Amino acid sequence: MKRKNKKSTDKHRRIIAAAVKVFAKNGFYNSKVSEIARAANVADGTIYLYFQNKDDILITLFEEEMQRILDAMRAAIAEHDDPAEKLKAFAKAHLSLLQSNAELAEIIQVELRQSSKFMKEYHNEKFYEYLNLISSIIREGQEKGVFRKDIEPGIAKRAIWGALDEMSRYWVLSSTRKYSIATAADEISSYFLRGMLAA
Amino acid sequence: MKRKNKKSTDKHRRIIAAAVKVFAKNGFYNSKVSEIARAANVADGTIYLYFQNKDDILITLFEEEMQRILDAMRAAIAEHDDPAEKLKAFAKAHLSLLQSNAELAEIIQVELRQSSKFMKEYHNEKFYEYLNLISSIIREGQEKGVFRKDIEPGIAKRAIWGALDEMSRYWVLSSTRKYSIATAADEISSYFLRGMLAA
Amino acid sequence: MKRKNKKSTDKHRRIIAAAVKVFAKNGFYNSKVSEIARAANVADGTIYLYFQNKDDILITLFEEEMQRILDAMRAAIAEHDDPAEKLKAFAKAHLSLLQSNAELAEIIQVELRQSSKFMKEYHNEKFYEYLNLISSIIREGQEKGVFRKDIEPGIAKRAIWGALDEMSRYWVLSSTRKYSIATAADEISSYFLRGMLAA
Amino acid sequence: MKRKNKKSTDKHRRIIAAAVKVFAKNGFYNSKVSEIARAANVADGTIYLYFQNKDDILITLFEEEMQRILDAMRAAIAEHDDPAEKLKAFAKAHLSLLQSNAELAEIIQVELRQSSKFMKEYHNEKFYEYLNLISSIIREGQEKGVFRKDIEPGIAKRAIWGALDEMSRYWVLSSTRKYSIATAADEISSYFLRGMLAA
DNA sequence: CATGAATGAGCTTTCATTCAT
DNA sequence: AATGAATGAAAGCTCATTCAT
Missing domain, CATH: 1.10.10.60 (Homeodomain-like)
Known part of the structure; x- marks a missing residue:
């Protein structure tokens, strides 16, 4: 060096x-x-x-930080075999990571959605990779017979991501935190895994 | 006048x-x-x-348009008695409304999350009212014994809203639409109502 | 108005x-x-x-001021019938005009020759019109038998313009002026006229 | 060394x-x-x-390159005794030199005239030496009875230089060249010589 | 009430110059 | 002597806002 x-x-x-x-x-x-x-x-x-310019700072920031998060998520998922457990692990890791990177979370929350001139052109590959981590779990679960076959992974991945993302947004923005990460992650996982209907 | x-x-x-x-x-x-x-x-x-200024245009826009949407949502929910049906109706109405107000949807998607100096100060009351429509349904469901008692309405409302919102974002931004509104709304409702686990 | x-x-x-x-x-x-x-x-x-921008100020300035000068030159020439007299009038008018518009002259002297990115693209039509006033006089003179037929108007116009322009540059830049405009104009005219007159 | x-x-x-x-x-x-x-x-x-700085590069460039050109011009003139021939030689050498040093010519054409803050202060001695080569020829011609006595060398040197310079500018900038150097030099020389020769 | 020409603060970006290595 | 990464002053241009009409 x-x-x-x-x-x-x-x-x-x-x-x-x-x-x-x-x-x-x-x-x-x-x-x-x-x-x-x-x-x-x-x-x-x-x-x-x-x-190159101010835009480039934001884009590079995304690329590099998302890569770090992607790697961490992959590692978190890899620890489990059961797709349901993987999904729980994903939820927990997502909330943990964003909470411990609150500023980055804020940026992803906000600017990821920016429809500004340059963001429309910028195709956010890393984000799609991230989303596809979820659909992979779902597909694996369907193959293993753990998840219902009639679930559309393309819809489910967005629903799950949206739910988690909104939850972490709440955390990032609110000062007082009623629920622990573990609680929230389990809770949200349970909605998707078991549903909300009484048994 | x-x-x-x-x-x-x-x-x-x-x-x-x-x-x-x-x-x-x-x-x-x-x-x-x-x-x-x-x-x-x-x-x-x-x-x-x-x-008053440019900011005020955006804020007023939110207030007024969100009010219109709130009214429409309340009407949609009021047509049903069963909380589960109410939730389905909410999902369908949300996706329908945002789709038929694509430009407004885009703004809500993007600017609602803006953490800009002025947005941080602006307390988005209408949005909270909107979110609380969901928690009301859940609480009602819990009281009626339709939903699990251990569900945290404060978490669930965000999860449901996030899931729907992300879905509508996908719709707003993507040009080709694989799934119909009804399909997507039912699908997402089913995640929350029945879960994704195979029976 | x-x-x-x-x-x-x-x-x-x-x-x-x-x-x-x-x-x-x-x-x-x-x-x-x-x-x-x-x-x-x-x-x-x-x-x-x-x-539109800084460049545009310079270009517009050229266009408008050159037009004024062109008009004045045409008027000055039109007062004479004899091509030799026209040439003398041109020389006198050129020096007079530039002297009484010293600042404009300075800009034309300097920036007209600018090879900067934008000047290379800008095709200075007014300047060519100006040059062609000279070649018109020469051609007219050749037709009337006043000027030698073997003179190349395309070369002569540049030589005459260059001589006058350099003279006025000298005037613009130097503080003390040895010669009067009339003297210098006559002198320069005489170089060209006696040289170009048919024997 | x-x-x-x-x-x-x-x-x-x-x-x-x-x-x-x-x-x-x-x-x-x-x-x-x-x-x-x-x-x-x-x-x-x-x-x-x-x-010392960017300006200094340009000034040094002038000094050194002009010196080279001055030396070449002096040599070209020295080959002739007749002042009229010297003038022709000067014209031919000027056009030849500038054509074979097109880039240098461009700079002299443009930047020599730059009236920028620093150029106004820079007293271009070499250029005056160059101009004075012409007036020397004229004075010599007047002494030898070849040129009219009433010619003002101070005006004539500028007229001749201006004519040649404009001609070379035309060459530098235009892509197609109608006339050969020899033709143009002879043509321009003839304007001045036949006009300036004693009758 | 309505207009839109005028304002000027504020921003991104460039590039001549410096200086630690 | 040579390097080239770092500096930071400087300037063109934009656009939210104002106010004379």
Whole structure:
């Protein structure tokens, strides 16, 4: 590891970390590049040595952070064999990860949905990979006879993701937290696994 | 009602309608007040006779449109007695309403989550009313013994809303639609009502 | 004449006039739009109501001022019948006009030759019209038997323009002026005329 | 001569050569120091070991290249005794030199006239030497009785230079060349000579 | 009430120059 | 001497908002 290389990587990392903080606090459009620079302890111009423009910071941030989360989710799922357990593990890991990365969660919650000029063009591959983790579990469950065959994985993956995402949004935004992560994850898993009807 | 008042109301309505279109197309931050003015066929300055500023347009838009949707939802639910049927009706109505108000849906999807400086301060009452329609159904179901008593309405309402919302987001954004509204609504209702486990 | 119309025209004129001064003083690239705005007594943003961008100010300035000069030159030439006299009149008028529009002259001298990205694309039609005033005189002279038939109007027009232009450049840039306009114009005319007259 | 010195000189030369190319292509203000560095195969910072700043590159470039041209012109003139022949030789050499140094010509054409803040301060001595080559010829011709006594060398030198310069500008900028150098040089010389010869 | 021309604060981005290595 | 990553001042342009008409 040459020092230069280390330094460069370091600045890149610092800028991304600063951007996470700043975007989470103000939202993308209310964040100034100069504020990110200040938070990263670099000069304004330095940002442009590592990123093409402000949009590129956000996109790179997504790519890199989503990859980290994807990896963590895959590891969490891999610990189980039973598809139902996998789904529970997914729910728990999702809520845990987003809670311990509250700022990143905020950005994903908000900017992921941004329909701004550039976001419409940007095809968020990592997000689709994430969603497909869910449908894979469901399909596996259907093959193993654990899940109903008439479930549409394409609908279910969105329903499950939406439910979890909204839950974590609630957590991120609310100051007081009534329920623990484990409780919420189990609760939500149970809706999907057992339904809400009384037995 | 004097004519002037009527005329004013008309401009107000035209501006809101124009804002829905423009915000949906570009997102809030990429929309220009002048574009809304043009779309509403009024002068730029006229906007400021009816709204305090750009933020106020968005907030008023939410308030008014959400009220319309709330009313429609209440009516849809009121047609049923069985809480399970109410939940199904809610799902169907939600997807129908958002689909037939695609532009409004887009705005709610995107801007509702905006964490921008002003959105953080704005307490979205109508949205909470909307969410509480769901928890009311659940509580009613629990009282009637239709739903499991151990369900947390505060969690469930978010899970259900998130699932439906994500589904409608998918609809709004995707060009090809594999599933009909009825199919999707039934499917999602079934997850929550019966769960996904094989019988 | 409506007042608004008048006001608009006025601002356009004031900005052009200010730009002539500022560009002449600093050159195009060292001139700031804000300085032009200040000189024109308008806000920075107002510039952009009348011009697309900084380049557009320069181009418009060329078009409009060159047109005025073209018109004056045509009038000056039209007063004579003899092509030799026309050429003398052209020389005198050229030097007079540029001297009494010293700032404009400076800009034409300098920026006309700019090879900057935008100037390469901009096809300076007015300048070619101006040059062709000279070749017209020469051709007329050749037809009337006043000028040698073997003169290439395409070369001569450039030689004459170059000679006059360099002379006026000298005037614009130097503080002390040894020769009067009339002297210099006669002198330069004589170089070309006695050389070009049929023996 | 130590090797280091030699090496330094080499870098100086490479930077000047690169600057000629880059300035000719983009003009001074649209040229980036980093582009010159790249073209010269040196680091950005190295430029500042050999030149004080960007302006200094242009000025040094002028000084050195003009000196080369001056030397060549003096040699070309020295081959003739007759002042009329000297003038023809000057015209031919001027056009030849500029044509075979098209990039340098472009810079001289354009930037010589730049009235930018720094160019106004820079007193272009070499250029005056160049101009005075012409007036020397004229004075010599007047002394030898070849040229009319009433010609003002101070005006004539500028007229001749302007005519030639404009002609070469035409050459530099136009892609198709109707006339050969010899033709154009003879043509232009003839305008001035036949006009200036004593009767 | 309505207009829309005018405003000017504020932002992103560039690039000449520096300096630690 | 040479490097090139880092700097940060500077400027063009946008657009929400105002106010004279």
